Amino acid sequence: MTMFLTITAIILIFIVIFQISKANEYIAIIKGEEKTRKQGNKINAYLMLGFMIIGLVGVWYCNKLLYSKTLLGVPSASDHGEKVDQMLWVTIWITGFVFIVTQVLLFWFAFKYREQEGKKVFFFPHSSKLEIIWTSVPAIVLAILIVIGLKNWYIITGDAPKNSLEVEVVGKQFNWIFRYKGNDDVFGRKYYKVIDEATNPLGLVWKDNEKLGLKDDEKAHDDIVLQQTMYVVKGRPVKLIIGSRDVIHDVGLPHFRMKMDAVPGIPTTMWFTPKYTTKEMKEITKNPDFIYELACDQMCGNGHYSMKGIIEVVTQQEFDAWMAEKKPAYLTAFPDKNVKTETTTTAIADNKAIAEKQ
Amino acid sequence: MSNDTTLHASTDAAHNIHGEHHEHHHETFITKYIFSQDHKTISKQFLITGMVWAVIGGLMSVLFRLQLGFPDESFPWLEDLLGKWWAAGGHITAQGYYALVTIHGTVLIFFVLTAGLSGTFANLLIPLQIGARDMASPLLNMLSYWFFFIAGVIMLSSIFVETGPFSGGWTAYPPLSALGDASPGSKTGMDLWIISMALFVVSSLLSGLNYIATVLNMRTKGMSMTRLPLTIWSLFFTAIVGVLSFPVLLSGFILLIFDRNFGTSFYLSDIFLSATGTALPNEGGSAILFQHLFWFLGHPEVYIIVLPAMGIVSEILSIHSRKPIFGYIAMIGSLFAITVLSFIVWAHHMFVTGLNPFLGSLFTLFTLLIALPSAIKVFNWLTTLWRGSIRFTPSMLFAIGFVSVFISGGLTGLWLGNSALDIHLHDTYFNIAHFHLVMGVASIFAMFAGVYHWFPKMYGRRMNITLGYIHFWISIIGAYLIFWPMHYEGLAGMPRRYYDYSIWESFKQFSELNRFISIVVFITFSAQILFIINFFYSIWNGRKETSLNPYGATTLEWTTPIHPGHGNWVGEIPEVHRWAYDYSKDGNDFIPQTTPIGADEKNEH
Numbered sequence: 001m002t003m004f005l006t007i008t009a010i011i012l013i014f015i016v017i018f019q020i021s022k023a024n025e026y027i028a029i030i031k032g033e034e035k036t037r038k039q040g041n042k043i044n045a046y047l048m049l050g051f052m053i054i055g056l057v058g059v060w061y062c063n064k065l066l067y068s069k070t071l072l073g074v075p076s077a078s079d080h081g082e083k084v085d086q087m088l089w090v091t092i093w094i095t096g097f098v099f100i101v102t103q104v105l106l107f108w109f110a111f112k113y114r115e116q117e118g119k120k121v122f123f124f125p126h127s128s129k130l131e132i133i134w135t136s137v138p139a140i141v142l143a144i145l146i147v148i149g150l151k152n153w154y155i156i157t158g159d160a161p162k163n164s165l166e167v168e169v170v171g172k173q174f175n176w177i178f179r180y181k182g183n184d185d186v187f188g189r190k191y192y193k194v195i196d197e198a199t200n201p202l203g204l205v206w207k208d209n210e211k212l213g214l215k216d217d218e219k220a221h222d223d224i225v226l227q228q229t230m231y232v233v234k235g236r237p238v239k240l241i242i243g244s245r246d247v248i249h250d251v252g253l254p255h256f257r258m259k260m261d262a263v264p265g266i267p268t269t270m271w272f273t274p275k276y277t278t279k280e281m282k283e284i285t286k287n288p289d290f291i292y293e294l295a296c297d298q299m300c301g302n303g304h305y306s307m308k309g310i311i312e313v314v315t316q317q318e319f320d321a322w323m324a325e326k327k328p329a330y331l332t333a334f335p336d337k338n339v340k341t342e343t344t345t346t347a348i349a350d351n352k353a354i355a356e357k358q
Numbered sequence: 359m360s361n362d363t364t365l366h367a368s369t370d371a372a373h374n375i376h377g378e379h380h381e382h383h384h385e386t387f388i389t390k391y392i393f394s395q396d397h398k399t400i401s402k403q404f405l406i407t408g409m410v411w412a413v414i415g416g417l418m419s420v421l422f423r424l425q426l427g428f429p430d431e432s433f434p435w436l437e438d439l440l441g442k443w444w445a446a447g448g449h450i451t452a453q454g455y456y457a458l459v460t461i462h463g464t465v466l467i468f469f470v471l472t473a474g475l476s477g478t479f480a481n482l483l484i485p486l487q488i489g490a491r492d493m494a495s496p497l498l499n500m501l502s503y504w505f506f507f508i509a510g511v512i513m514l515s516s517i518f519v520e521t522g523p524f525s526g527g528w529t530a531y532p533p534l535s536a537l538g539d540a541s542p543g544s545k546t547g548m549d550l551w552i553i554s555m556a557l558f559v560v561s562s563l564l565s566g567l568n569y570i571a572t573v574l575n576m577r578t579k580g581m582s583m584t585r586l587p588l589t590i591w592s593l594f595f596t597a598i599v600g601v602l603s604f605p606v607l608l609s610g611f612i613l614l615i616f617d618r619n620f621g622t623s624f625y626l627s628d629i630f631l632s633a634t635g636t637a638l639p640n641e642g643g644s645a646i647l648f649q650h651l652f653w654f655l656g657h658p659e660v661y662i663i664v665l666p667a668m669g670i671v672s673e674i675l676s677i678h679s680r681k682p683i684f685g686y687i688a689m690i691g692s693l694f695a696i697t698v699l700s701f702i703v704w705a706h707h708m709f710v711t712g713l714n715p716f717l718g719s720l721f722t723l724f725t726l727l728i729a730l731p732s733a734i735k736v737f738n739w740l741t742t743l744w745r746g747s748i749r750f751t752p753s754m755l756f757a758i759g760f761v762s763v764f765i766s767g768g769l770t771g772l773w774l775g776n777s778a779l780d781i782h783l784h785d786t787y788f789n790i791a792h793f794h795l796v797m798g799v800a801s802i803f804a805m806f807a808g809v810y811h812w813f814p815k816m817y818g819r820r821m822n823i824t825l826g827y828i829h830f831w832i833s834i835i836g837a838y839l840i841f842w843p844m845h846y847e848g849l850a851g852m853p854r855r856y857y858d859y860s861i862w863e864s865f866k867q868f869s870e871l872n873r874f875i876s877i878v879v880f881i882t883f884s885a886q887i888l889f890i891i892n893f894f895y896s897i898w899n900g901r902k903e904t905s906l907n908p909y910g911a912t913t914l915e916w917t918t919p920i921h922p923g924h925g926n927w928v929g930e931i932p933e934v935h936r937w938a939y940d941y942s943k944d945g946n947d948f949i950p951q952t953t954p955i956g957a958d959e960k961n962e963h
Contacts, residue, residue: 018891047831103762106765113743121681149779197632252785261711264645
């Protein structure tokens with residue numbers, strides 16, 4: 001019923017607007033078209049001016065309302081992010097200045113040079129001087145932006161320090177899998193054809209397989225495989241080796257200002273140094289529920305919006321304690337090799353249940 | 359090839375018109391309105407088909423904004439209207455949402471802003487403004503429209519497929535678009551999507567080649583390239599961009615068809631699908647290859663959309679300021695610069711794909727360089743307004759609106775084009791705000807401006823001016839209210855293409871804002887319906903145009919009769935003696951291009 005009423009109301013409004021507009025045409029004929037046209041011209045000229053003023057106030061008001069909801073006021077959680085933030089502010093000031101100047105000129109000219117009796121138009125087809133000015137000034141400003149940008153770009157995409165903590169991040173529809181190197185400090189071999197959803201989600205090579213030409217890789221035996229949550233250490237560079245099991249995903253870390261695609265068949269990397277632990281960030285943002293979220297930023301299917309991971313930034317001490325509890329995935333898959341495997345098994349089972357729900 | 363031979367060749371084939379005696383000859387409904395070879399009729403066909411698609415694409419955005427603005431509310435009528443697949447229980451479903459987002463993007467970019475914009479104005483204006491009786495090949499021109507039409511029918515049919523239309527985003531990145539098991543939309547829906555797009559590419563190529571040939575060969579006597587109106591220059595460059603880039607897109611699609619249907623591995627490697635629990639045999643392909651092929655069109659496509667808009671706006675700003683366009687040669691130069699640069703910036707869409715950092719830095723450099731010609735254009739438009747005598751027709755309002763949103767959206771290009779900053783903002787709402795303003799809203803504004811401006815030439819009647827004013831003010835206010843706050847969502851890192859943000863601690867604070875934006879979307883969309891009503895009402899019932907040259911414009915289209923027949927001019931084709939922008943020169947309000955240069959007049963073009 002409300003639906004019906006709303007539609008009726010909308011149609012009525014349309015009819016009213018339409019009739020008024022139509023009537024205006026007849027009024028124009030009666031009053032004299034030239035006169036009506038000039039009136040309309042004046043009204044629109046003033047509307048232009050009004051739009052500019054209200055628009056600029058609106059820009060300020062929008063900023064006031066929304067600033068605190070963005071990351072503009074939240075310090076970057078990584079060192080690379082700080083460079084991004086610096087750049088962001090330089091760019092905001094430059095583009096903001098140009099925005100205000102050009103918009104004000106546009107609407108002011110529109111208002112000021114509206115058609116008026118007795119005003120003469122200035123025949124002004126070109127001026128080389130002016131054109132050189134507004135080619136070269138933007139060129140210089142752009143050069144500044146490019147230099148800052150490329151400097152940061154090379155730092156961010158450069159090689160990670162030797163002491164980095166390396167973690168493998170693998171996306172799949174619709175969650176994240178993480179792998180740590182284990183005691184030997186080497187990632188063992190993996191091959192996607194031996195993936196077993198329940199016990200071996202990354203396809204670590206644990207067995208000889210003649211058909212696929214695989215040899216059991218000892219180094220894969222101590223690799224630790226986790227889902228949903230990744231731990232990293234405050235102050236220690238972390239290098240993510242990113243891959244995907246099915247379609248293209250993207251490791252999006254808004255608080256660290258970092259992002260990198262996860263492409264099946266082509267590993268990518270990203271590194272940064274976390275600056276604040278999750279606990280510290282809860283205080284900085286004054287949000288007790290704060291968590292570092294890992295958001296998928298590349299359309300990956302109908303569950304894309306729910307593809308969430310969590311990053312816990314902790315101190316080295318906490319990290320070591322946490323790591324000590326973790327058991328290699330190999331032992332989980334083959335319980336007879338070792339008895340103490342409860343934690344990881346349940347973790348994987350839990351996550352599988354979540355994945356199925358999604 | 360001269361104008362007359364072309365016309366005769368085509369008309370002999372169609373057996374309908376004979377030179378200038380067409381008014382005595384009977385044309386059937388089918389040859390006049392359906393399989394017409396008259397560029398003016400084809401232009402109207404493109405426009406009206408584009409409008410139908412604009413309404414469909416716009417309605418889709420209304421539906422997905424309903425989900426984004428009101429994720430917790432249920433609207434039972436939605437299920438009655440759309441069925442369970444789209445809106446089970448009155449909620450837009452996730453699969454429905456992604457299908458809507460995907461088709462909205464595809465349809466608006468290709469069907470509305472490419473075919474609808476270029477197709478309409480290139481067909482209408484190229485022959486009329488260069489002084490030709492028709493296109494170089496009226497037959498190809500007609501085929502171009504019908505290929506577009508069939509592409510549209512196939513795209514539309516994909517909406518009714520059981521597994522739904524394609525739903526992997528308009529960019530159609532494989533492996534998602536290649537594997538039906540990864541997403542139901544990648545099954546039959548994707549087959550139809552690719553076929554439709556392939557036919558669309560054919561349509562674009564046919565028309566593009568035709569536009570280029572016409573502009574180069576069929577200009578009337580005296581119409582040198584530097585006397586062409588900027589509309590023609592922009593449409594000419596647009597056609598060149600399209601002809602050079604669309605084939606690359608098609609090649610990408612063909613490889614995708616092979617991967618989908620014939621077991622090849624161009625884009626596929628190392629894939630294990632959770633949905634079926636199977637590992638695929640494909641190895642060695644590169645999913646990134648598709649992105650290079652796609653964006654080699656995809657980025658120039660942005661200029662295919664915005665260049666004609668720039669041309670239309672330049673023309674309208676000049677006419678209604680009663681001033682010559684400022685820096686005509688610089689305007690052509692900047693169009694040319696944009697055309698060239700458009701081919702070497704595509705990978706700025708791929709900064710976070712693991713691109714080689716050195717390549718990335720080159721693409722950053724070229725991308726930011728585009729700001730230069732864009733800045734020149736903006737400053738030239740501003741100077742065109744300066745000390746003019748502005749007449750605010752609805753077309754002029756939309757042209758000024760174009761400049762405003764083009765500035766707003768263009769400046770954020772400096773953020774996103776800078777690779778290091780793009781890492782943070784890539785694929786967030788900041789990006790949505792950027793491209794909707796700079797290419798979506800800007801180009802549709804230019805399209806409105808063009809329709810209001812040339813409506814009298816198309817239909818011999820005028821559109822209602824008051825409705826035009828209302829349409830403009832609601833549209834520009836709406837556009838800013840919708841897209842301005844999205845910059846802030848992007849600055850919070852909020853990813854695009856999410857169905858629901860409520861499970862995200864980092865993004866759920868925007869639920870109120872999303873509701874606000876959705877409400878503005880509904881109102882702004884309604885204002886577009888006003889335009890549609892105005893348009894169709896005015897075709898039959900608008901005030902009759904009585905003046906040959908209602909705006910006091912210099913260009914050739916206003917030297918034709920109010921209802922020009924096929925062939926455009928009765929008698930001789932006019933001869934051109936000057937450039938298109940002699941407004942307010944030497945005390946004359948305007949001097950038509952057909953007026954010979956006076957004895958003591960300075961002539962630069």
